[in-house]
Structure formats: C-alpha cells, structure tokens
Amino acid sequence: xxxxxxxxxxxxxxxxxxxxxxxxxxxxxxxxxxxxxxxxxxxxxxxxxxxxxxxxxxxxxxxxxxxxxxxxxxxxxxxxxxxxxxxxxxxxxxxxxxxxxxxxxxxxxxxxxxxxxxxxxxxxxxxxxxxxxxxxxxxxxxxxxxxxxxxxxxxxxxxxxxxxxxxxxxxxxxxxxxxxxxxxxxxxxxxxxxxxxxxxxxxxxxxxxxxxxxxxxxxxxxxxxxxxxxxxxxxxxxxxxxxxxxxxxxxxxxxxxxxxxxxxxxxxxxxxxxxx
Amino acid sequence: xxxxxxxxxxxxxxxxxxxxxxxxxxxxxxxxxxxxxxxxxxxxxxxxxxxxxxxxxxxxxxxxxxxxxxxxxxxxxxxxxxxxxxxxxxxxxxxxxxxxxxxxxxxxxxxxxxxxxxxxxxxxxxxxxxxxxxxxxxxxxxxxxxxxxxxxxxxxxxxxxxxxxxxxxxxxxxxxxxxxxxxxxxxxxxxxxxxxxxxxxxxxxxxxxxxxxxxxxxxxxxxxxxxxxxxxxxxxxxxxxxxxxxxxxxxxxxxxxxxxxxxxxxxxxxxxxxxxxxxxxxxxxxxxxxxxxxxxxxxxxxxxxxxxxxxxxxxxxxxxxxxxxxxxxxxxxxxxxxxxxxxxxxxxxxxxxxxxxxxxxxxxxxxxxxxxxxxxxxxxxxxxxxxxxxxxxxxxxxxxxxxxxxxxxxxxxxxxxxxxxxxxxxxxxxxxxxxxxxxxxxxxxx
Numbered sequence: 001x002x003x004x005x006x007x008x009x010x011x012x013x014x015x016x017x018x019x020x021x022x023x024x025x026x027x028x029x030x031x032x033x034x035x036x037x038x039x040x041x042x043x044x045x046x047x048x049x050x051x052x053x054x055x056x057x058x059x060x061x062x063x064x065x066x067x068x069x070x071x072x073x074x075x076x077x078x079x080x081x082x083x084x085x086x087x088x089x090x091x092x093x094x095x096x097x098x099x100x101x102x103x104x105x106x107x108x109x110x111x112x113x114x115x116x117x118x119x120x121x122x123x124x125x126x127x128x129x130x131x132x133x134x135x136x137x138x139x140x141x142x143x144x145x146x147x148x149x150x151x152x153x154x155x156x157x158x159x160x161x162x163x164x165x166x167x168x169x170x171x172x173x174x175x176x177x178x179x180x181x182x183x184x185x186x187x188x189x190x191x192x193x194x195x196x197x198x199x200x201x202x203x204x205x206x207x208x209x210x211x212x213x214x215x216x217x218x219x220x221x222x223x224x225x226x227x228x229x230x231x232x233x234x235x236x237x238x239x240x241x242x243x244x245x246x247x248x249x250x251x252x253x254x255x256x257x258x259x260x261x262x263x264x265x266x267x268x269x270x271x272x273x274x275x276x
Numbered sequence: 277x278x279x280x281x282x283x284x285x286x287x288x289x290x291x292x293x294x295x296x297x298x299x300x301x302x303x304x305x306x307x308x309x310x311x312x313x314x315x316x317x318x319x320x321x322x323x324x325x326x327x328x329x330x331x332x333x334x335x336x337x338x339x340x341x342x343x344x345x346x347x348x349x350x351x352x353x354x355x356x357x358x359x360x361x362x363x364x365x366x367x368x369x370x371x372x373x374x375x376x377x378x379x380x381x382x383x384x385x386x387x388x389x390x391x392x393x394x395x396x397x398x399x400x401x402x403x404x405x406x407x408x409x410x411x412x413x414x415x416x417x418x419x420x421x422x423x424x425x426x427x428x429x430x431x432x433x434x435x436x437x438x439x440x441x442x443x444x445x446x447x448x449x450x451x452x453x454x455x456x457x458x459x460x461x462x463x464x465x466x467x468x469x470x471x472x473x474x475x476x477x478x479x480x481x482x483x484x485x486x487x488x489x490x491x492x493x494x495x496x497x498x499x500x501x502x503x504x505x506x507x508x509x510x511x512x513x514x515x516x517x518x519x520x521x522x523x524x525x526x527x528x529x530x531x532x533x534x535x536x537x538x539x540x541x542x543x544x545x546x547x548x549x550x551x552x553x554x555x556x557x558x559x560x561x562x563x564x565x566x567x568x569x570x571x572x573x574x575x576x577x578x579x580x581x582x583x584x585x586x587x588x589x590x591x592x593x594x595x596x597x598x599x600x601x602x603x604x605x606x607x608x609x610x611x612x613x614x615x616x617x618x619x620x621x622x623x624x625x626x627x628x629x630x631x632x633x634x635x636x637x638x639x640x641x642x643x644x645x646x647x648x649x650x651x652x653x654x655x656x657x658x659x660x661x662x663x664x665x666x667x668x669x670x671x672x673x674x675x676x677x678x679x680x681x682x683x684x685x686x687x688x689x690x691x692x693x694x695x696x697x698x699x700x701x702x703x704x705x706x707x708x709x710x711x712x713x714x715x716x717x718x719x720x721x722x
Contacts, residue, residue: 075283
C-alpha cells in the first residue's frame with residue numbers, strides 16, 4: 001500500500017485479536033499483489049502491458065473497473081483511471097521542474113477512459129495507455145479488511161491503511177476512536193477527529209507535491225487538460241459510510257480545485273479542508 | 277459537474293456495487309465528530325486504609341485525580357487528597373523494667389508506658405489536605421514538557437512545591453530521555469514549639485504557658501530533587517527504564533517530637549528522675565533529638581517490564597545512598613495477568629533493607645560526651661521490610677474500572693551493636709510492627 005497499515009482491535013482477548021490481525025494483513029497483501037501497478041505480475045500490470053489487445057479480467061477486477069467507470073461518468077470525465085500516464089511529465093517529488101506544454105500535449109492522446117473499451121469481462125486499451133487504481137484500491141482494501149475483521153469478531157475494530165480508515169463502531173466503552181489527521185501545523189482544522197463508525201479518507205499533498213513559482217501544487221491532475229488542478233486545497237478529509245465512498249469524495253473534491261469546499265457543502269458531505 | 281447536479285446517490289450506489297457483501301459495514305450512518313478534544317475528565321478515586329498493629333498509627337485517606345485532555349496531548353491534571361492520621365507512634369525512648377511517664381509534646385499533659393513496653397506517644401493525630409495541579413503538553417516535534425504546583429497543609433506542617441519536567445524522544449520514539457526538577461519549601465510548626473536540640477523533656481506547664489526549652493515556633497526546610505531518566509523500548513514486548521536521582525534537603529530535618537533515653541552507662545537502664553514536689557513530669561531523662569541540617573541523597577533505579585502475551589511482569593531494583601550513611605536496596609516485582617473477560621489480578625512483592633544513619637543511637641549514656649547529632653528514630657536504624665500484596669481490578673461494561681488492593685507490610689528494625697550501651701545487648705526492644713494496607717479505587721469518566 002506504500003504506507004503504514006494498522007488494525008486496532010478493542011478486545012481483552014488475544015486470540016480474536018491475532019486472528020483479526022492475520023486476516024487484515026492477508027487482505028492487504030492480496031489487494032497489493034493483485035492491483036499494484038509496481039508489481040509486474042499484478043492484474044494492473046497485465047492490462048498495462050496488453051499493447052492494445054483485449055484483456056479478460058476476473059470478477060473482482062471487473063467490479064473495480066465498473067466502479068471506475070461510474071466515477072468517470074458521475075464526474076463528467078474528471079475522475080479517470082487512465083490519467084496516471086501524465087505522471088511521466090509531472091514528477092511529484094517536491095522539485096521545481098514544470099514540463100513543457102508539448103511534453104504534456106504528447107501524452108494526452110494516451111489519456112481518457114472514453115478511449116478505452118470496457119465490455120465486461122473484456123478491457124481493451126489503446127496501445128501505450130495505462131490504468132491504475134490510485135484513489136480506489138487502498139480504500140477498497142480498507143473496506144474489505146474491515147468486513148473480514150467483522151466476520152471474525154464482535155469486538156470493535158478500526159482498520160487504517162496509510163490514513164484511510166474505517167471502524168465497525170465505537171470502542172468497547174462507547175467512546176469514539178480518536179484519529180489524528182496528518183496535517184500542516186497551524187492549520188485551522190482540528191488535528192484530531194473522533195470516529196464512532198464509518199470511514200475517513202484523506203487526500204492531499206502532505207507528501208507529494210510540486211513547487212512552481214513558489215506555489216505548491218497538489219498531485220491531482222486534470223485528465224482533460226493534463227495540468228495539475230489549480231486552487232486545490234492542501235488536503236481534504238471526508239467522512240462517509242465506507243472508505244471507497246470517502247476516498248472518491250476526496251478525489252472528486254480535489255478535482256474541483258478552488259471549488260472543493262462549495263462542492264462538498266452542496267453535496268452535504270462531512271469534510272475538513274486545509275488550504276494553508 | 278454542473279453546479280445544480282447532485283451526485284451523492286450515484287456515488288453511494290457505485291460504492292455499493294463495488295463492495296457488494298462487504299458493504300454493510302456495521303454502522304454505515306455513523307460520522308466522525310468534529311470535536312478536537314476528548315470532552316471529559318478522567319477521574320481516579322481511591323480510598324486507602326493503612327493500619328499498624330498494636331493500635332499504632334492508622335491512616336485513612338481519600339484521593340481523587342482528575343485528568344482532562346484538551347487534545348493533542350495537552351493535559352491538565354488536578355489531584356486532591358485528604359487524610360486523617362490517628363494512633364500512637366514510638367517516641368524514640370526505650371523500654372524500661374518499670375513504668376515510664378513522659379510529658380506530651382504540647383507540654384500540657386503526660387502519657388505513660390508500662391514496664392517492658394516501647395513508649396508510644398499517643399497524642400498523635402492529624403488531618404492533612406493536599407492539592408496538586410499539573411499541565412503537560414508536547415512542544416516541537418519530539419519534546420514534551422510538564423509543570424506542576426502543589427500545596428499541602430496539616431496542623432504542624434505546610435508544604436508548597438513546584439516541578440518542571442522535560443522529555444525528548446529519540447530513535448523513532450524507542451528511546452525517551454527525561455529530566456525533571458522539583459523544589460519544595462516546607463514550614464515546620466511543631467505543637468509546643470521547636471525543642472532546643474538535646475534539651476531535656478521538661479515538666480508539665482500551665483494552660484497559658486509553653487515549655488521553656490523551646491527555641492521558636494517555626495522553622496523551614498527546602499528540598500531540591502533532580503531526576504534523569506531514560507526509557508528504552510527493547511523490542512515489541514520489553515521496556516527498560518533507568519533513573520538517576522539526586523535529592524538535596526536542607527534546613528530543619530529533625531523530628532521535633534522524638535527523644536532519646538539517657539541510660540546508666542553500666543546497666544544500660546534508663547535513668548530515673550523524680551519531678552519536683554507538686555509538679556508532673558517525666559520519670560526519666562529524655563533529650564530531644566538533633567539531626568544534621570542537610571541531607572544529600574543519590575539513587576539509581578532500574579525497571580524491566582516484559583509482556584508475555586497479555587501477562588505483564590515488571591521487576592525493579594533501587595539502590596540509594598546518602599551522606600547520613602543510610603544505604604538502601606529495594607527489590608520489587610509485580611505480575612499482572614488477566615482473569616476472565618475483563619478483570620486482572622496483580623500480585624506484588626517488595627523487599628527493602630537499609631543501614632542505620634551514622635548518628636543513630638539506641639540511647640545516650642549518662643556522663644558520656646554528647647555526639648554532634650543523635651536520633652533514636654527506629655526509621656533511621658538498620659531496617660528490613662517486606663510487603664506482600666495483591667490487586668484485583670475489573671472493568672465495567674461502560675468502560676469504568678474498579679479495583680481493590682490488599683497488602684501486608686512487615687518491618688523489623690535493629691539497633692547496630694556499636695550503639696548499645698552497658699548490658700543492653702540481649703535486652704533490646706525495637707519497635708517492630710506489621711501493617712495492613714487496604715485500598716479501593718474507582719476509575720471513571722465525567
């Protein structure tokens with residue numbers, strides 16, 4: 001998952017806690033191995049190497065592709081699992097290199113879910129196109145892991161994969177889980193949230209950003225222009241029923257740039273935004 | 277997205293389609309609270325009874341500690357204690373083969389010890405109030421500090437103190453260094469005034485006058501404590517703590533109620549005295565003790581804590597030495613293990629041994645030259661003590677916890693042979709005793 005993963009089980013007994021930990025770890029490893037674009041043997045790598053050929057995918061991958069397809073439609077094309085190719089031009093390593101316009105233009109033909117052909121169970125990409133499940137995969141793993149934990153124990157459980165997290169309910173003493181939000185000191189939002197159930201996801205540039213003319217730009221790219229989104233907040237945290245939903249709200253709000261707050265307000269989504 | 281188009285429903289449906297059977301997370305409607313603080317006080321209350329055998333000191337205390345977390349580890353704690361002390365305590369005088377009469381500390385009455393009995397001063401009773409307030413918070417990334425103020429008051433003793441502590445984490449927070457400073461200023465105001473060191477216990481005086489061997493009403497005592505500590509995580513289940521501490525006390529360190537018996541240099545028996553006609557007073561010669569006005573103490577402490585799958589063993593050792601020549605060793609062990617769903621038991625063993633202070637005397641020989649300092653306080657003699665106890669705690673379904681602790685304490689003190697006079701060896705009565713400690717605690721949130 002590229003980040004620390006943890007599971008908290010509020011139980012006086014060791015045995016169920018151990019079982020939950022094993023199940024959650026197994027779930028995390030399985031999703032990582034299956035969907036990581038960094039692993040040569042993953043489904044994602046197989047798709048990205050297909051060179052224009054149709055690839056038949058399994059049921060779980062198909063569901064993720066359906067979800068990505070829905071998200072693309074809902075967002076009028078702003079959420080796009082094929083936009084990762086743009087990263088070849090934009091290196092979000094905190095540096096100051098801004099790519100030339102031609103460099104970005106040259107990549108745009110490889111970007112766009114509309115150029116892909118998705119007919120369950122067959123996915124066909126244009127040669128050179130790539131997909132990744134950034135913004136979906138980790139959140140999906142959190143929800144699956146929590147469901148696996150809930151099958152094992154009635155004890156309250158919280159699963160946290162690199163700041164995207166979900167809980168079965170409050171702790172045993174009915175108190176909320178206290179969750180620290182990785183942020184910028186002096187930011188106006190609370191650094192600790194209380195979670196009594198449901199999920200929290202955070203998207204932001206705490207770790208990945210590019211500095212252009214002294215302005216930090218978050219790592220969210222608009223697939224239609226190939227440019228980083230202007231006016232995007234430093235970080236967005238959203239609460240929702242499950243982590244997949246929370247994560248998608250974060251990404252969609254980030255893509256709204258300066259309009260992130262207005263967007264989430266209008267949708268009535270519980271959120272915390274840092275801009276400074 | 278057009279501004280007027282809402283997508284919440286479509287998005288939730290998409291998530292549901294993806295998660296399928298995994299979607300019904302227990303409480304899907306729950307949302308996090310935006311509160312940055314834990315809006316409550318964590319309160320620990322305790323009632324403690326301490327009772328010594330043979331009707332000696334008994335102490336009942338009530339204590340409440342309330343801690344409030346204002347978020348991000350910014351914590352305020354308030355600690356309130358009240359305790360009531362009754363019973364008798366050894367006066368320092370030794371047993372004799374005849375009854376002995378003493379003038380009480382106020383100078384206005386007497387108490388008596390039977391033949392062969394260790395004299396106990398039963399005019400001993402006190403109520404003490406204590407209040408402490410402390411604040412702690414992190415600053416910078418790996419530092420945190422704490423500061424506190426405390427006062428306590430009893431009828432013959434006032435204390436005011438301040439403390440400051442600093443911790444720094446290292447090594448991915450596996451190592452913590454701590455530095456703590458505490459300063460206390462105490463005022464002693466003994467009943468009947470401050471006795472002149474080595475002056476003899478006088479006869480009973482009238483209601484409106486004070487004993488004439490007094491040098492004033494109050495005196496001061498200052499204590500500076502410095503602690504340097506390191507806590508090291510030695511693996512997932514092992515924790516090691518090492519402390520060095522230095523304590524410097526100065527001022528009035530004498531116990532104003534303690535005396536020494538003056539004895540016959542040959543028999544070792546307390547001298548007999550007859551009060552003047554018409555007067556009531558001591559039937560022997562008893563001199564008020566005198567201790568140095570400075571004490572510097574150093575100690576090292578090591579504690580190892582090991583977690584064996586939910587069972588926690590902690591072992592501690594302390595060595596302490598001071599310029600009164602009191603050297604002590606303490607060995608302590610606790611083992612906590614769960615019992616059933618939400619309870620635990622914790623047996624506790626402690627052993628303590630110390631050497632006598634260099635000015636400790638069992639008694640003073642009549643006619644011999646006076647030492648510079650002397651005390652017959654059994655707590656400054658060679659001393660061994662052990663404690664055996666067990667604690668039981670149970671968590672309620674609401675997350676509160678109650679606990680009960682029972683401990684038995686046994687103490688033996690021994691006068692070093694070179695402090696014995698004449699025929700005293702073989703005829704020493706040291707005030708050994710047993711005590712029972714019973715505590716009930718309740719932890720809850722407000």
